Amino acid sequence: MGLAVASVLAQQSRVKVTPDTVRMGAFYGGATVRVEGTTGLGGKIIVIVRGPEVTEVFSQAGRVGPIWVNTGKVTISGVPSLFLVFSSEPVSAFLPRPVIDQYGLDLLAVKKQMRIECKKADYAQVAEDYLAYKSKQGSYQRVSGAFQTTPAGPVGLPHTPYLLEFGLPKCATPGQYQIRVLECRGGEIVASSDVPLTVVEVGFPVLVAWLASQHASFYGIISVLAALVAGLGIDFVAARLFKRKMVGH
Numbered sequence: 001m002g003l004a005v006a007s008v009l010a011q012q013s014r015v016k017v018t019p020d021t022v023r024m025g026a027f028y029g030g031a032t033v034r035v036e037g038t039t040g041l042g043g044k045i046i047v048i049v050r051g052p053e054v055t056e057v058f059s060q061a062g063r064v065g066p067i068w069v070n071t072g073k074v075t076i077s078g079v080p081s082l083f084l085v086f087s088s089e090p091v092s093a094f095l096p097r098p099v100i101d102q103y104g105l106d107l108l109a110v111k112k113q114m115r116i117e118c119k120k121a122d123y124a125q126v127a128e129d130y131l132a133y134k135s136k137q138g139s140y141q142r143v144s145g146a147f148q149t150t151p152a153g154p155v156g157l158p159h160t161p162y163l164l165e166f167g168l169p170k171c172a173t174p175g176q177y178q179i180r181v182l183e184c185r186g187g188e189i190v191a192s193s194d195v196p197l198t199v200v201e202v203g204f205p206v207l208v209a210w211l212a213s214q215h216a217s218f219y220g221i222i223s224v225l226a227a228l229v230a231g232l233g234i235d236f237v238a239a240r241l242f243k244r245k246m247v248g249h
Contacts, residue, residue, distance in 0.1 A: 015181045015195050017033065017034070017195045018036075019033070020197065022168055022199045023200055024199060030169060031168045032166070033165070033167075033168055034165050035047055035165075035166075035179060036164070038159040038161050043184065044088055044089075044183070045162055045182070045183060047086040047179065047181050048103075048179070049086075049177060049179050050178045050180070054079060055077040056079075057076075058074045060118055072118065073118070074116065075117040079113070079130075080110070081139065083107075083110060084141050085106065085143070086142075087144055087146075088144065088147055089144055090144060091105045095189075107131050111131060138169045139171050139172075143166070146164055168199070172199055173199070174199050176198055176199075177197040177198070178197070180193070
């Protein structure tokens with residue numbers, strides 16, 4: 001493909017993400033994110049949502065006689081906090097393995113980038129367990145056939161609008177996320193667009209975090225008072241219910 005054609009395709013692949021900021025309040029239960037743009041004739045679109053890189057520490061269990069005990073710590077780094085991949089079909093169906101690894105488009109690519117520190121040298125099993133855990137949690141997902149497309153008339157070159165709507169999982173944490181849209185054709189990636197997505201806490205959760213970090217003693221007092229109020233409230237409700245049952249009997 002010539003450079004001029006690739007340039008035009010890149011311009012046509014301009015991506016719009018709505019909203020650009022997700023606000024997590026006290027009653028946050030997830031958010032819907034909309035990605036839309038256009039692709040050239042015969043192009044396939046991949047959307048990758050990546051959270052900031054994280055380092056996580058887990059306890060490693062081992063068998064000592066008839067019981068299981070903690071035998072050490074496992075540190076995993078070089079992985080995204082969130083990894084979502086959306087495509088019309090599995091990426092391995094239209095892209096070769098080297099390209100998939102280069103752009104980090106599936107769990108195998110994430111596994112190859114993962115760094116593991118642990119006492120036991122069973123790195124492969126640790127990596128598999130970690131990916132299975134993140135997949136069950138909903139932080140790592142691959143979704144095929146998620147796009148809606150609408151045929152459109154040619155503008156310079158034939159193009160097709162696409163639309164993707166997905167739910168940002170509840171497990172997503174505040175931070176700066178990257179939404180990358182790749183246009184693929186002939187086993188290659190011919191256009192790429194990166195759009196940031198910001199996830200921030202607002203309202204009461206921000207107040208709690210600020211008190212915990214800046215006024216630890218005051219935060220402790222409020223926590224104790226809140227626990228006392230909650231306990232008294234439960235006692236009151238239980239007493240009322242018990243009294244009603246006694247009267248009814």
